[in-house]
Amino acid sequence: MKPFTTALLAFFVLLGLASPAQAALPAWPNVKIGATGPTVQSAQHLLRHRGYNIAADGDFGPATESAVKQFQTSAGLRADGEVGPLTWPKLIVSVQRGNNSEAVKAAQIQLNRYGYGLVVDGDFGGGTYNAAVAFQTAQQLENNGIIGPMTWQALVGGTPGGSGAFSLPLARGDLPRSEYDDPHHDYPAIDLPVSNRPAYAMVSGVAYRINDGATTGCGYGVKILKDGVEYQYCHFSSWAVANGQSVTAGQQVGTTGNTGNSTGPHLHIAIKINGVKRCPQNFLLAIYDGLTPPVPSSLPTTGCYY
Numbered sequence: 001m002k003p004f005t006t007a008l009l010a011f012f013v014l015l016g017l018a019s020p021a022q023a024a025l026p027a028w029p030n031v032k033i034g035a036t037g038p039t040v041q042s043a044q045h046l047l048r049h050r051g052y053n054i055a056a057d058g059d060f061g062p063a064t065e066s067a068v069k070q071f072q073t074s075a076g077l078r079a080d081g082e083v084g085p086l087t088w089p090k091l092i093v094s095v096q097r098g099n100n101s102e103a104v105k106a107a108q109i110q111l112n113r114y115g116y117g118l119v120v121d122g123d124f125g126g127g128t129y130n131a132a133v134a135f136q137t138a139q140q141l142e143n144n145g146i147i148g149p150m151t152w153q154a155l156v157g158g159t160p161g162g163s164g165a166f167s168l169p170l171a172r173g174d175l176p177r178s179e180y181d182d183p184h185h186d187y188p189a190i191d192l193p194v195s196n197r198p199a200y201a202m203v204s205g206v207a208y209r210i211n212d213g214a215t216t217g218c219g220y221g222v223k224i225l226k227d228g229v230e231y232q233y234c235h236f237s238s239w240a241v242a243n244g245q246s247v248t249a250g251q252q253v254g255t256t257g258n259t260g261n262s263t264g265p266h267l268h269i270a271i272k273i274n275g276v277k278r279c280p281q282n283f284l285l286a287i288y289d290g291l292t293p294p295v296p297s298s299l300p301t302t303g304c305y306y
Contacts, residue, residue, distance in 0.1 A: 025150060026157030030084040035060040038109050038251050039156060043083045045106035046091045047071060056105070088156065089149065096146040099124040107147045110155035111135060113250035117171025117198050166287045167200050167250035169233065169269055180284040184305040188270070188277040190284070195265035198240075199254045201247040202231050202287070209243045210234065212260055218268070219260020222253045229296045234268035235260050271296055279304035 031040050041058035048056060052067035068087070069079040075090040083091065093103035105122040112118055116131035129145045136143040139154045147155070174197050184190055201207065205226030210233075212218045218234035224247060225231075237257025241247055258265040271278045278299035286293035 025153045028085040028088040028153060028157050030082055031060055032082040032084075033060050033062070033065045036246060037248050038113050039248075040064070042106035042109045042156065043068075043091065045102045045109070046093060049093055049102035049106070050091075056102075088153070092149065092152040092156075094146060094148040094152075095124055097124050097126075097129045104128070107132075107152075107155070110152075112198065112200075112252060113155070113248070114158075114167070117174060166293055167202055168284065168287050169199055169202050169267060170194060170197055170256075171200075172288070177285070177288050180288055181281050183281075186305055188279045188301055188304050190269050190280050190304070192267040192269065193265070194256050194267055195258070196237065197256045197267075198252045199233055199236065199256055199267055201249055201251045201253050202283075203229075204248045205231070205246070207241045207243075207245050207247045207253055209239055209241075214259045215261070217260050219262065220254070220257070221260070221268075224253070228273060230270075230272040232268075232270040232272065234270075235262045235266060271299060273297055276301060 029039055031043060036059050038058060040060045041056050044054055044056040044064055047054060047064070047067045050071060052071065054063045054067050065081040068083055069081045071091065072079040072087060077086055077090065095101065095104045095107055100123050102122060104124045105120050108118045108120045108128055111128070111131045112120070114135060116134070118128055118131055132145045132147055132151065133143045135155065136151055139158070141150055141154060170192060174194055175192060179192055180190070182190060201224055203224060203226050205224040207222050207224050210218045210221035210223055214220070218232070220236040220239065221232065221234040222236070222239065222241065223230050223232045233254060235257055236254035236259060238255045240252045240254050247253060256265065256267045269280050269284070271280045271283060273296060278296055278301060280299065281304050283293040283296065283299060
């Protein structure tokens with residue numbers, strides 16, 4: 001090889017042009033007083049891991065702000081009380097299989113944003129390890145099951161379902177793809193046969209509780225409103241959100257059950273626009289396949305029931 005060619009190749013290697021570059025990590029989010037949701041809850045668990053006695057309730061109130069300021073001071077950061085791009089790298093804790101801690105709970109909450117359906121118990125066992133490996137593989141990270149700085153940034157900064165911020169209503173492992181194209185029995189909707197499983201927000205929006213009682217109608221459920229579209233969940237055994245709470249895609253909104261007018265444990269999903277029910281099957285299948293789902297107004301109103 002000629003000296004000029006060798007030098008040029010070395011220059012390209014230095015620029016990272018000689019081989020495919022790894023996808024850029026998402027930016028760290030900025031959460032501050034008034035924020036709610038799973039990312040706030042993860043930050044609270046990380047603060048608890050470091051000895052700050054605050055509630056991990058997902059509500060960034062004065063106590064959390066005070067703890068953040070104390071941590072920032074101890075870490076040599078400006079104490080602005082906001083968990084942003086400079087604070088997250090200092091706050092996170094690498095966790096791996098065999099650990100049992102508040103930091104593991106923080107990681108489990110983040111993995112659940114992506115639909116892994118973990119019990120948030122702080123025990124980094126086989127289920128958490130498998131979820132971590134699956135997430136790392138999907139994000140083209142080193143899939144060693146260790147949740148270190150790069151995996152933390154991908155978890156906390158990423159949006160479930162890709163750029164459109166969509167999530168399956170159940171953990172991917174709860175049901176095969178074939179269940180997401182089944183017709184409903186008499187109108188546009190779908191029944192997903194599960195029992196006592198976490199149910200997740202398909203989109204970001206505002207959640208409102210449905211309470212038809214334990215034996216009639218929808219039973220205990222939730223409707224998430226976003227851009228004039230209603231995403232309805234029915235037959236919960238319990239809620240995981242307050243009435244009128246803002247939620248993000250992938251956040252747990254309830255636990256599936258058998259309440260209301262139900263012939264057996266399942267999760268009922270419906271999508272409505274101005275009261276008109278739309279077939280949700282193509283929407284759910286796209287999310288399952290990692291694609292941006294169709295605009296709800298384009299979903300058919302017939303052909304998904306018998």
